[in-house]
Amino acid sequence: MSDKSINIYDWKLHLTILLICVISEAIGIVKIPLGPGSIMFLPLLYSMTFALILYLLKSVTFINENQASLAEKFITIGIGVFIAKVGVQSGAAVKSVIDAGPALILQELGNLGTILISLPFALLLGFKRESVGMCHSIAREPNVGLIASNYGLSSPEGRGVMIIYIVGTLVGTIFMGLMSSILASFTSLHPYAIAMATGVGSGSMMAAASAPLVEMFPDIATEISAFAGMSNLLSTADGIYMSIFIAIPMSNFLYRKLEPILGQRKKSSSSEIK
Structure with a gap:
């Protein structure tokens, strides 16, 4: 039986994720030189950080436990495609x-x-x-x-x-x-x-x-x-x-x-x- 509290058509969640991805990709790869090497920050890092901040902000009421549960299911799908690659x-x-x-x-x-x-x-x-x-x-x-x-x-x-x-x-x-x-x-x-x-x-x-x-x-x-x-x-x-x-x-x-x-x-x- 599906969880009725989880709405897969939650447009606010999908729009938020899309905006986070666009912003993260726009920032791109950032390299910070340190000695002989460098620390590299990738868009995945930004997107995770932005999403975590939105989840923790109490003022953002449309991102809560229900949206987190839904997002987790989409992560599983995305990782499945990645593993196939x-x-x-x-x-x-x-x-x-x-x-x-x-x-x-x-x-x-x-x-x-x-x-x-x-x-x-x-x-x-x-x-x-x-x-x-x-x-x-x-x-x-x-x-x-x-x-x-x-x-x-x-x-x-x-x-x-x-x-x-x-x-x-x-x-x-x-x-x-x-x-x-x-x-x-x-x-x-x-x-x-x-x-x-x-x-x-x-x-x-x-x-x-x-x-x-x-x-x-x-x-x-x-x-x-x-x-x-x-x-x-x-x-x-x-x-x-x-x-x-x-x-x-x-x-x-x-x-x-x-x-x-x-x-x-x-x-x-x-x-x-x-």
Whole structure:
């Protein structure tokens, strides 16, 4: 049954999006030189920022939760078209992907390394069992479903995963785009390595992060798109199994060991795992 509160013919929303896109494209690509490299700002960054500002402004009453839900559905459609394009480009550069060997698969283990940093930091900020939901992944739809199935969304773990899901939706693409540009400009990392790192399991984040690379290295744009797309596909395909068998048990283990040391003196918001 469709949600009657969501009107797909909301002309105010469509007009607002069109104006944001026109303004963002008119601004174009802005490069800020820094040392030997530069930070690149793309139209996607502007459009995300403008949309976020309009959503947060209380005076703009025609952009609220209902419009956000509708816009999310259109984003899914747009990302689907983008992924199809990436698939075609990946096929054209399949030899380069094969030559990368096990690197594309082994780079998935790097996603687990973030748990070692994020979970202790979350405990230092005062989070309890929420830290498990927050830190085990980037909290996209499959991981939200996994946490909901294991713990329930009303649990501390469920609240934690939803916090990261919302934050990732609002600012994840902006962060990924800036990080990709900075790494490409100020480090010796190969563009292929950065492209593989953009495939975190989110189509929108991958698109935002790979766009600066394509702009900065036009001679290998096809290969960059191929590595990013293949990496994102692998992250999406095996990410849920990585979470089930490694990430969540690892997060729970670290929580049991580190919470008595790093946790602030607050009553845990849920029962400890026995």
